[in-house]
Amino acid sequence: MTFKSNLKAALFSLLALGAVSGTANAQADAPLLSKVPPGTVLTIGDPETQKALELSGLDKELTFKVNWANISGGPQTSEAFRAKALDVGAVAEIPSIFANWNNLPVRNIAYSEHRNPIANPIxxxxxxxxxxxxxxxxxxxxxxxxxxxxxxxxxxxxxxxxxxxxxxxxxxxxxxxxxxxxxxxxxxxxxxxxxxxxxxxxxxxxxxxxxxxxxxEHGLRDDPAHLYAPQWVLDDPAKAAALAEYVGLWARAIEWVNQNPEIWIKEYYVGQQGLSREDGEYLVHLEGEQIVPADWTEVKKRHQETINLLAQELGYEPYSVEQIFDNRFEKLAAAALAKSQ
Structure with a gap:
């Protein structure tokens, strides 16, 4: 690693110490509201779920206003969080880890994975x-x-x-x-x-x-996917309640995509993304079946291993995985699936 890289890592580690110590006890203990208060608005960066909700008709069950943002991926999502232009985003495993290392306190509120992650790697x-x-x-x-x-x-x-x-x-x-x-x-x-x-x-x-x-083929697990939100959004009772509702619909949207691959190929991959049908069929096969675990024990264990790996290899300060999971949301996705069946 070059001197410039070492200096960058050292500066990020200092930021991480401040971010981690400042957010260690920040997670709200207050129960989530059972209903979303009138007038609540969320800005959501989750284009795939947006399309799945529209195609399935599940969007009609939203009880709050959504401003959809065409934002995806960790860098774009984190930038939007910092600008207070986004309330929740959909990403893979890594962005929430680095956000907290870079003085951006966020928490994971939903998690999905591949049923067979080795046969269906990303x-x-x-x-x-x-x-x-x-x-x-x-x-x-x-x-x-x-x-x-x-x-x-x-x-x-x-x-x-x-x-x-x-x-x-x-x-x-x-x-x-x-x-x-x-x-x-x-x-x-x-x-x-x-x-x-x-x-x-x-x-x-x-x-x-x-x-x-x-x-x-690498033979390694690479399938984690998350919804995550900034701490200041989660600290807002009305927005937290709206997020809880969204997590349930997000899980049901995943299940709808699992059950409707032909519609998904036609309307999303071809109709919205502009891919060929062959590309769409390839992506559906590549992804396999998405599932939503009802328990985060193994999820957190793997996430902690990732934090430790990145800290060791890139010179960051390790921290507890509990700091980036909001446990109030753990059961919501699976419960929504069970209720809808």
Missing amino acids: YRFGIAPGVNVKSLADFRGKRIAFSPGQAQGTLVLRALRAAGLQKSDVTLIELPSTSDVYPKALASRQVDIAPLGGVNIRRYINQYGPEGASLL
């Missing part, structure tokens, strides 16, 4: 044309695309640990994991290995497979 490792990589152990000596603060970067660190490798055994190339940056970096041999997700997996191998590009 990411595959793309291997550049001409590079011989058949296992995680072959990462030694390779240049790997790395995006600290995002799920793809954490997967790289997990893969290295699983292979018994250190960061010093490879060269991590910091690149944003947006759009088609990683496929292009692989094709141009800027990197040897990069974690690919979504349609980029299919498109990369279709386009560059004839030139010798390949994919590697």
Whole structure:
């Protein structure tokens, strides 16, 4: 790690100490209101759930006003939180961890995962044309695309640990994991290995497979997904009650997508995202079935392991997972599913 990177990590660690100590006892103990007070408004950044609610008709059950924001991903969501322009967002495992390290107190309020996370991983490792990589152990000596603060970067660190490798055994190339940056970096041999997700997996191998590009299954769990909200939103009784209602509808929307793949492909992937039907079918197969656990015990255990891994590898101060989960919401998603059946 360079002096600049070390300095950045040190500054972030100082921020983290302030953020963690300031939010350690911030979680509200007050019970959630049983009804959403009139006039409550939430701004929500969760485009997939928005579409699923509209297609299923579940949006008609909302008892509060929603301002939908076309925002997704950790960086955009955290930026919107800081600007007080968003009340809740949908992301993977990592953004809430880094938010608290960067003086942005947030908490996870809902969690989903793949029923079979090993058979249906979110990411595959793309291997550049001409590079011989058949296992995680072959990462030694390779240049790997790395995006600290995002799920793809954490997967790289997990893969290295699983292979018994250190960061010093490879060269991590910091690149944003947006759009088609990683496929292009692989094709141009800027990197040897990069974690690919979504349609980029299919498109990369279709386009560059004839030139010798390949994919590697990592065999690791990479499926956590969350709803998370800033502490100041959760401290507002009216907004917290609205979030509780939304968590229930979010879970039911997930189940609706599970049960209606053909409609989802046609209306969301093709109609809204502009993908081909083949891409839509690929993504449905890639995701498999999404489930909502009724208990967060194992979820928190895995989350704590992630916090500890990132703290050790990137120079941050570790903290307790309890600081980024609002336990008032733990049972709500599964309870809403049970009630609707």
